Amino acid sequence: MTSAAGYNFAYLDEQTKRMIRRALLKAVAIPGHQIPFGSREMPLPYGWGTGGIQVTAAVLGPDDVLKVIDQGADDTTNAVSIRRFFARTAGVATTTDTAAATLIQTRHRIPEKPLREDQILVYQVPQPEPLSRLEPSRAETRRMHALAEYGLMYVKLYEDITRFGHVAISYDYPVMVNGRHLMAPSPIPAFDNPKMHRMAALQLFGAGREKRIYAVPPYTSVVSLDFDDHPFRTTRAPQCCGLCGADSSYLDEIVADDKGGRLFVCSDTDFCEERRAAGHVGPEGVAA
Amino acid sequence: MIAPPVMLRTEGLAKRFTLHLQGGLQLNVLNNVDLEVRAGECIALAGPSGAGKSTLLRSLYGNYRADAGRILVRHNGGFVDIVSALPRHVVAVREETLGYVSQFLRVVPRVSALDIVADAARGLAPDAARAAAAALLHRLNIPASLHILPPATFSGGEQQRINLARGFIGGHPILLLDEPTASLDTANRDVVIAMIREAKAGGAAIVGIFHDAFVRDAIADRLYQIAPYQQAA
Amino acid sequence: MNLDDAPLLTARGLNLSFGAIPALVDVDADLWPGEMLAIVGESGSGKTTLLNVLSGKLAPRSGQVWYRDPDCIQHDVHAMPQPALRALHRSDWGFVHQNPRENLRMAVSAGGNVGERLMAQGRRHYGDIRTAAIDWLGQVEIDADRIDDLPRTFSGGMLQRLQIARTLVTHPRLVFMDEPTGGLDVSVQARLLDLIRSLVRRLGIAAVLVTHDLAVARLLADRTMVMQRGEVVEAGLTDQVLDDPRHPYTQLLVSSVLQA
Numbered sequence A: 001m002t003s004a005a006g007y008n009f010a011y012l013d014e015q016t017k018r019m020i021r022r023a024l025l026k027a028v029a030i031p032g033h034q035i036p037f038g039s040r041e042m043p044l045p046y047g048w049g050t051g052g053i054q055v056t057a058a059v060l061g062p063d064d065v066l067k068v069i070d071q072g073a074d075d076t077t078n079a080v081s082i083r084r085f086f087a088r089t090a091g092v093a094t095t096t097d098t099a100a101a102t103l104i105q106t107r108h109r110i111p112e113k114p115l116r117e118d119q120i121l122v123y124q125v126p127q128p129e130p131l132s133r134l135e136p137s138r139a140e141t142r143r144m145h146a147l148a149e150y151g152l153m154y155v156k157l158y159e160d161i162t163r164f165g166h167v168a169i170s171y172d173y174p175v176m177v178n179g180r181h182l183m184a185p186s187p188i189p190a191f192d193n194p195k196m197h198r199m200a201a202l203q204l205f206g207a208g209r210e211k212r213i214y215a216v217p218p219y220t221s222v223v224s225l226d227f228d229d230h231p232f233r234t235t236r237a238p239q240c241c242g243l244c245g246a247d248s249s250y251l252d253e254i255v256a257d258d259k260g261g262r263l264f265v266c267s268d269t270d271f272c273e274e275r276r277a278a279g280h281v282g283p284e285g286v287a288a
Numbered sequence B: 001m002i003a004p005p006v007m008l009r010t011e012g013l014a015k016r017f018t019l020h021l022q023g024g025l026q027l028n029v030l031n032n033v034d035l036e037v038r039a040g041e042c043i044a045l046a047g048p049s050g051a052g053k054s055t056l057l058r059s060l061y062g063n064y065r066a067d068a069g070r071i072l073v074r075h076n077g078g079f080v081d082i083v084s085a086l087p088r089h090v091v092a093v094r095e096e097t098l099g100y101v102s103q104f105l106r107v108v109p110r111v112s113a114l115d116i117v118a119d120a121a122r123g124l125a126p127d128a129a130r131a132a133a134a135a136l137l138h139r140l141n142i143p144a145s146l147h148i149l150p151p152a153t154f155s156g157g158e159q160q161r162i163n164l165a166r167g168f169i170g171g172h173p174i175l176l177l178d179e180p181t182a183s184l185d186t187a188n189r190d191v192v193i194a195m196i197r198e199a200k201a202g203g204a205a206i207v208g209i210f211h212d213a214f215v216r217d218a219i220a221d222r223l224y225q226i227a228p229y230q231q232a233a
Numbered sequence C: 001m002n003l004d005d006a007p008l009l010t011a012r013g014l015n016l017s018f019g020a021i022p023a024l025v026d027v028d029a030d031l032w033p034g035e036m037l038a039i040v041g042e043s044g045s046g047k048t049t050l051l052n053v054l055s056g057k058l059a060p061r062s063g064q065v066w067y068r069d070p071d072c073i074q075h076d077v078h079a080m081p082q083p084a085l086r087a088l089h090r091s092d093w094g095f096v097h098q099n100p101r102e103n104l105r106m107a108v109s110a111g112g113n114v115g116e117r118l119m120a121q122g123r124r125h126y127g128d129i130r131t132a133a134i135d136w137l138g139q140v141e142i143d144a145d146r147i148d149d150l151p152r153t154f155s156g157g158m159l160q161r162l163q164i165a166r167t168l169v170t171h172p173r174l175v176f177m178d179e180p181t182g183g184l185d186v187s188v189q190a191r192l193l194d195l196i197r198s199l200v201r202r203l204g205i206a207a208v209l210v211t212h213d214l215a216v217a218r219l220l221a222d223r224t225m226v227m228q229r230g231e232v233v234e235a236g237l238t239d240q241v242l243d244d245p246r247h248p249y250t251q252l253l254v255s256s257v258l259q260a
Helices: A014-029 A050-059 A077-089 A138-146 A151-164 A190-196 A269-277 B053-061 B087-096 B113-119 B126-139 B156-169 B186-201 B213-219 C047-054 C082-089 C110-120 C126-139 C156-168 C186-203 C214-220 C238-243 C248-255
Strands: A065-070 A103-107 A120-124 A175-177 A181-183 A202-207 A212-216 A222-224 A251-255 A262-266 B006-019 B025-038 B042-046 B068-075 B078-081 B098-101 B174-178 B205-209 B222-225 C009-018 C021-031 C036-040 C062-068 C074-076 C093-096 C174-178 C206-211 C223-228 C231-237
Touching: A014 A050, A014 A202, A014 A212, A050 A077, A050 A103, A050 A120, A050 A202, A050 A212, A065 A077, A065 A269, A077 A103, A151 C110, A151 C126, A190 A222, A262 A269, B006 B053, B006 B205, B025 B053, B025 B205, B042 B053, B042 B213, B053 B098, B053 B174, B053 B205, B068 B087, B087 B098, B087 C231, B098 B156, B113 B126, B113 B156, B126 B156, B156 B174, B156 B186, B186 B205, B186 B213, C009 C047, C021 C047, C021 C062, C021 C231, C036 C047, C036 C214, C047 C174, C047 C206, C082 C093, C093 C156, C110 C126, C110 C156, C126 C156, C156 C186, C186 C214, C206 C214, C214 C238, C223 C238, C223 C248, C231 C238, C231 C248
Parallel strands: A065 A103, A103 A120, A120 A202, B042 B205, B042 B222, B098 B174, B174 B205, C036 C206, C036 C223, C093 C174, C174 C206
Antiparallel strands: A175 A181, A175 A222, A202 A212, A251 A262, B006 B025, B006 B068, B068 B078, C009 C021, C009 C062, C062 C074, C223 C231
């Protein structure tokens, strides 16, 4: 374990990490409730995961094994940069293997493989307030959370069903946490929402620009909002993965050539690779 | 033979108006009015124009607030004093006991004549109330084509007949009538006389102002003379 | 008569001033179930302030407002915890604003606007909510096929009727109305008056109605309170107050009405 000279372990100073940990403790104590924290300037722009990075820095220990994914992939710019950032400033081991990681920072996905009690999932959150588009006043949304007045969110669902015949929210689909707090699950696809419910791993959410932290402790109920006669349903592309043949994973659509050819592949690259290594082959794939 | 029960009695009733906009001018319109009406009896208020006949009638209805005395109305087996009763009790007395036919029709615009009359019916289902209202309007020679129209555009005589229908449909045990036949032709006047007679035969106590001597003679059992008031200094 | 003998809403000794301007001076008020009470007076007389204090939106400097709930428990409106007061406002109580845009969500369809209070109460069946919305649009004489239209496509009179449907959908026992027919054409006003009158009577709703229009008070209200400079100068049955006004101010008000 070696960290870059001149930086404190995991970049942030100890006082800041302590402040963030205090916010995290509060967040875990009140599942789904947004806790304000003193978000710091980080060496990357807002919207690139400043909230998630600060949470990760605050909980990261020298023995942790870190995995970072962006849209499910380990090899995208954002994921690579953040992974390298902590490798340099904290000297921790990194991995792309979901099962090997103890701490996973994610943008917009939950890994396909179920997580364990000894793992922590850190979400990067652009907008922590699920009611932000419906009620412009922050004072009012805080009051609505305090009094658990969530009728307005249902008005949004009602409008969707009326206009489109179904709830037209495909990502950041609002959830009720522990039967009390309405929560934005960050822009993960609605497909991933059921994975949050009673998840064995601790889930932490950091919003850097909005300066909010919230959490879902292990085995907490997380229920997607719906109507009795229009129950929540997940959707995915009807294809199976072109590379590994998986028919139940979340798929990305990739333009494969200049003639408009398209390929559907697992968005979770680690999941896909592991399947191919185990001998699964999709219609477009080559055996590993 | 036992005398019919007293339905309405006033004791020492007085009504004074203070006109603040005219320098506090005081008009003592009613002084010591003692009036008694029994079931099945019709009393005509008499006196020169301006003597206070309408004021007395409105006071009996609780529309004008008396300054002294009592107005006892037989209501639900007991007597209620209109002068001292709580406003909502006055409303209850008006709903169940005390009917009033004013000279002018005052209703929500846009509501049809039929609904205005049916609305005043008591204890009837909506359909039955409308049927009763239609029958009463027919009897008062309001053609069916007018029933569905709001009465705002009706002639004075038609409006008065709507008003009469509204006053009579409830079958109140006490009826106060302010010039019920003033703008009616002979045929309609006779219909109204018949209706008042039927109400009397049914035990209603009636107090009214009838300028038309023919009508008065046809239905009034006695006259109550009101002395012209004295203007106070 | 036993239950009805207890008022639904009771106010005693309400006082409030804005700086040196008295808005409420020793105001008492009672409202019984199923009764409509009009508060009349000119602009600045304190009638809207009284409405806001009665409905718990504005705290008086002194005095109390009591509300009797369906279980006959009395609640001190201004000592109630805010969650309880807000819950009251979306279930047992309703508030009809002069400007329907203040109450309606203009970016939400008519059906969503009517259904919001039901959803806020925890109703979670889309079909039932929609059925209730269609029913209520019918009751306020809006065509059922307008259910998915945005309120911005509605006329002023329709907006006001939509607001009434949105308010009454939870069958409140008590409705506060602030100049509900203000700002509307007279023809639209007449229709709305008739609608309010018949709905209130049919549903047995008690209502406090603020209006500067004596004709509106006469057509809708059982009782009327006349306010001047924060004081109730005269109160009684509406027809008594308007036909036999005693206070100089009421006489002035009544004699100032234009005859059409």
